[in-house]
Amino acid sequence: MRSIEKSALRLVWVAVVLAQAAAFGQASSSAAHGDVLIKNAMVMTVTHGNITNGAIYIKDGKIAAVGADIHAPDGAAVIDADGKYVTPGIVDSHSHIALDDDINEATSPITPQMMMKDAFDYQDKAIYRALAGGVTTSLLLHGSANMIGGQAVVIKHKYGTSRDEMLFPNAPRSIKFASGENPKRVYGARDQLPSTRMGNFAVQREALVQAQEYMREWDNYNEKVKRGDKDATPPKHDLKLEALADVLRGKLMVQIHIYRADEMLTEIAMAKEFGYKIRAFHHALEAYKVPEKLAAENIAIATFADWWGYKQEAWDAIPWNAVMAMRKGVRVAIKSDSEDYTRRLNQEAAKTMRYGGATEEEALKMITLNAAWIVGVDDRVGSIDVGKDADIVIWNGYPLSSYGVPEKVLIDGEVYFDRSLPGLGTTHYKEGK
Amino acid sequence: MRTSAISHQLSAKCRFLALLGMALFIVMGWALAQERPVVLKGGKLLTITHGVIENGTLVMQGGKITSVGAADSVTVPGGAQIVDVTGMTVYPGLIDSETNLGLTEILVERMTNDLVEMSDEIMPHMHTAEAFHAESTLIPVARMNGITNAVVAPSSEDTLPGQDSFIQLAGASATEMLLIRDNAMPLNFTGEERRNKGGFEKQKFPATRMGLAAQLRQTFVDAQDYKAKWADYDHKKTDAARDKKPEPLAPKRDLKLEALVPYLEGKKTIVLAAESPSDLETAVNLANEFKLKFVLNHISHSQPVLDYVGKLMVPVIVGPIYEAPRPEERYDTVYSLPAQLYQRGVKIAFASYSAHEVRNLPYQAGYATAFGLPHEEALKAITINPAEIWGVADRLGSLDTGKTANVVVANGDPLDVKTDVKKVFVEGREVPMTSRQVWLRDQYSK
Numbered sequence: 001m002r003s004i005e006k007s008a009l010r011l012v013w014v015a016v017v018l019a020q021a022a023a024f025g026q027a028s029s030s031a032a033h034g035d036v037l038i039k040n041a042m043v044m045t046v047t048h049g050n051i052t053n054g055a056i057y058i059k060d061g062k063i064a065a066v067g068a069d070i071h072a073p074d075g076a077a078v079i080d081a082d083g084k085y086v087t088p089g090i091v092d093s094h095s096h097i098a099l100d101d102d103i104n105e106a107t108s109p110i111t112p113q114m115m116m117k118d119a120f121d122y123q124d125k126a127i128y129r130a131l132a133g134g135v136t137t138s139l140l141l142h143g144s145a146n147m148i149g150g151q152a153v154v155i156k157h158k159y160g161t162s163r164d165e166m167l168f169p170n171a172p173r174s175i176k177f178a179s180g181e182n183p184k185r186v187y188g189a190r191d192q193l194p195s196t197r198m199g200n201f202a203v204q205r206e207a208l209v210q211a212q213e214y215m216r217e218w219d220n221y222n223e224k225v226k227r228g229d230k231d232a233t234p235p236k237h238d239l240k241l242e243a244l245a246d247v248l249r250g251k252l253m254v255q256i257h258i259y260r261a262d263e264m265l266t267e268i269a270m271a272k273e274f275g276y277k278i279r280a281f282h283h284a285l286e287a288y289k290v291p292e293k294l295a296a297e298n299i300a301i302a303t304f305a306d307w308w309g310y311k312q313e314a315w316d317a318i319p320w321n322a323v324m325a326m327r328k329g330v331r332v333a334i335k336s337d338s339e340d341y342t343r344r345l346n347q348e349a350a351k352t353m354r355y356g357g358a359t360e361e362e363a364l365k366m367i368t369l370n371a372a373w374i375v376g377v378d379d380r381v382g383s384i385d386v387g388k389d390a391d392i393v394i395w396n397g398y399p400l401s402s403y404g405v406p407e408k409v410l411i412d413g414e415v416y417f418d419r420s421l422p423g424l425g426t427t428h429y430k431e432g433k
Numbered sequence: 434m435r436t437s438a439i440s441h442q443l444s445a446k447c448r449f450l451a452l453l454g455m456a457l458f459i460v461m462g463w464a465l466a467q468e469r470p471v472v473l474k475g476g477k478l479l480t481i482t483h484g485v486i487e488n489g490t491l492v493m494q495g496g497k498i499t500s501v502g503a504a505d506s507v508t509v510p511g512g513a514q515i516v517d518v519t520g521m522t523v524y525p526g527l528i529d530s531e532t533n534l535g536l537t538e539i540l541v542e543r544m545t546n547d548l549v550e551m552s553d554e555i556m557p558h559m560h561t562a563e564a565f566h567a568e569s570t571l572i573p574v575a576r577m578n579g580i581t582n583a584v585v586a587p588s589s590e591d592t593l594p595g596q597d598s599f600i601q602l603a604g605a606s607a608t609e610m611l612l613i614r615d616n617a618m619p620l621n622f623t624g625e626e627r628r629n630k631g632g633f634e635k636q637k638f639p640a641t642r643m644g645l646a647a648q649l650r651q652t653f654v655d656a657q658d659y660k661a662k663w664a665d666y667d668h669k670k671t672d673a674a675r676d677k678k679p680e681p682l683a684p685k686r687d688l689k690l691e692a693l694v695p696y697l698e699g700k701k702t703i704v705l706a707a708e709s710p711s712d713l714e715t716a717v718n719l720a721n722e723f724k725l726k727f728v729l730n731h732i733s734h735s736q737p738v739l740d741y742v743g744k745l746m747v748p749v750i751v752g753p754i755y756e757a758p759r760p761e762e763r764y765d766t767v768y769s770l771p772a773q774l775y776q777r778g779v780k781i782a783f784a785s786y787s788a789h790e791v792r793n794l795p796y797q798a799g800y801a802t803a804f805g806l807p808h809e810e811a812l813k814a815i816t817i818n819p820a821e822i823w824g825v826a827d828r829l830g831s832l833d834t835g836k837t838a839n840v841v842v843a844n845g846d847p848l849d850v851k852t853d854v855k856k857v858f859v860e861g862r863e864v865p866m867t868s869r870q871v872w873l874r875d876q877y878s879k
Binding site for chain 1: 538539540541542570571755757758760761763764765788789790792793796799800802803804848849850851852853870873874877878
């Protein structure tokens with residue numbers, strides 16, 4: 001980049017910061033700040049193709065206009081993205097960062113009452129490093145030691161703000177289930193249940209049966225109260241069963257860690273037995289063996305591009321999994337499950353173009369819109385469409401390659417990362433703050 | 434009983450996997466040399482040593498590259514198989530400077546792993562060549578992406594975990610694939626080797642960096658003494674023969690110390706691993722104390738002393754660049770390390786430091802270019818640079834006449850994630866583009 005351009009960008013950044021400063025002190029955590037116009041970019045919208053020499057007008061943290069011929073009002077901060085690529089912010093639909101390794105309460109195989117939010121370490125530098133790789137939203141999930149690990153948290157990577165500002169506002173609740181080797185390894189090593197796949201599913205079924213009974217007790221009690229029974233005694237509030245009852249009520253989206261195709265079929269049968277929906281199978285390295293079954297249930301997968309062989313149940317993993325499943329109608333996301341890979345999910349998505357021939361848009365969708373669907377926030381992020389949150393990455397080169405690197409990352413219309421800045425390149429985070 | 438039943442099942446499973454791997458791997462008649470000349474015509478040749486030749490022709494004969502140049506300047510031998518590679522990119526087989534290939538199948542299944550001995554930190558008499566599993570299912574997976582040669586190292590839990598091998602990723606058996614046994618020896622000094630550090634009640638020697646260094650120093654001193662003892666014996670034996678006196682008594686052999694002698698003599702390369710500046714300097718001082726010939730490994734967090742590294746005038750196996758920066762470091766601190774070393778004139782090579790992810794080696798080189806390393810240098814760091822570092826530049830690492838015909842044909846830039854490798858030649862013969870993964874894909878594509 002020429003130095004003149006560089007200082008112009010710096011000025012734009014200053015403008016954005018000043019606008020932010022003006023808005024500082026407002027109670028709302030939503031982005032109340034100046035307007036921004038990103039212009040002269042190759043805009044990869046994900047939903048309606050690429051716009052050469054396109055522009056995005058951002059107002060109040062939302063995308064207000066996108067197209068080839070956009071005019072912003074005077075006073076809007078202008079980012080001239082000449083010759084650069086612009087994509088929606090990346091959504092990582094399976095991450096364990098910012099939890100200081102507190103991801104498994106491995107003292108019981110059923111711990112649905114564990115709230116990831118209670119362990120969320122909003123200062124973890126991993127959030128910043130993912131941001132610098134273009135990630136703007138992550139689903140922070142429990143580990144897979146337990147058959148039912150707990151409830152996830154959805155964050156926006158607004159590094160340098162407060163804990164509450166980083167929580168994705170009103171994101172749907174997700175719960176993490178697991179299966180296969182991990183629970184049986186953890187509890188089997190202690191000679192406890194479960195130590196087999198039979199044990200795994202028995203533990204899961206038992207917990208769901210308890211939840212059904214719990215719901216029945218409360219229904220009975222509520223019925224008595226309704227009838228005017230003054231002597232009715234309420235059942236005990238049990239957070240564990242309450243959470244499982246919410247699974248049965250369809251209030252929690254079920255995200256299942258799973259590898260083998262046979263287990264996917266068992267989980268589908270279990271969901272039918274108890275009447276809940278499965279949102280996504282995570283890892284799902286054998287989805288290519290039963291894609292029609294997943295598509296029929298509208299179960300998405302959050303998978304790796306090419307990881308394999310690290311354990312027995314990952315032995316049949318193949319890099320064509322994502323595209324083979326997609327071609328049979330499965331909604332596919334590429335996720336990181338890793339502090340490392342979350343920094344370069346664009347390259348992982350690009351691998352699907354090579355292995356199976358995903359189109360550019362399909363590949364990009366796997367780390368944006370499809371991932372957002374798994375998280376349940378696809379109406380708000382994951383594409384460059386009017387009305388969506390202005391979570392945007394400006395890349396210095398073609399993002400679906402080994403070479404594209406984010407230059408700026410905006411969340412809710414504000415720049416949170418700017419590669420041209422000294423130090424960490426963060427706009428909000430200050431060392432030692 | 435329960436445990437043994439499980440391990441029984443496991444080993445049965447492993448045998449099955451091994452057999453399956455073998456079935457897919459063995460190439461009928463591989464032991465035979467290349468019979469018919471092969472000509473790759475019309476491709477873009479990345480020669481590495483003498484630039485890029487657009488519309489070039491490359492001839493492979495008798496397992497070697499016999500001609501390479503512009504299409505109109507190369508004579509095509511009679512009876513040759515002509516392969517039209519118009520629109521394709523042709524480059525030398527890639528070299529991965531540290532892998533665990535052939536030492537593992539499934540990482541969490543202990544019986545499939547032969548990665549490192551954990552009984553002692555000093556294990557120089559371990560030879561990866563003796564555990565190398567030629568029929569590993571992982572090898573075709575790596576090879577299909579154009580990696581034709583690799584260093585096989587033990588994993589890095591010990592300071593001296595044993596000796597590396599330099600392999601070719603195709604061959605009739607381990608014998609053909611192990612191009613050089615004991616080509617180098619890792620010396621790890623990253624702090625991670627302090628497995629006895631525990632609490633005071635659990636500490637065993639060596640528990641600290643001081644302990645590790647002292648243990649290493651004592652080992653090399655012992656090896657020096659051992660070498661002197663044998664030199665003395667040889668001397669006395671010669672004298673005795675000359676004077677027709679009875680032979681002197683030979684010293685007792687010590688395999689650990691014996692393994693170290695070629696390294697003390699500077700005949701073989703020590704791969705010196707450190708991460709942070711202080712460990713790096715301690716390790717370098719130790720190596721210099723015993724006049725070891727060394728290359729550096731990792732140095733992912735040594736940015737403050739890169740000028741010092743430059744002055745050492747030794748190559749660096751760098752990375753992996755995906756190593757997380759320290760909390761206080763900028764996000765791209767490690768990504769940009771290869772570029773910074775290159776700017777200081779350091780010869781660099783990349784390594785996957787992996788077994789399952791070997792196929793992704795070129796993308797690490799690609800990503801380093803996104804952070805300042807020239808593309809040409811990135812390509813060298815997985816071809817000619819490692820060939821030079823591992824002493825095989827006379828036969829590998831570039832498209833040059835006389836070199837082994839390890840040649841890759843792909844539909845584009847070797848460093849880009851989207852590029853599809855179409856053909857791989859090892860010693861002039863086309864390797865079937867198949868692996869267990871391809872087999873599975875095809876089973877479920879019907």
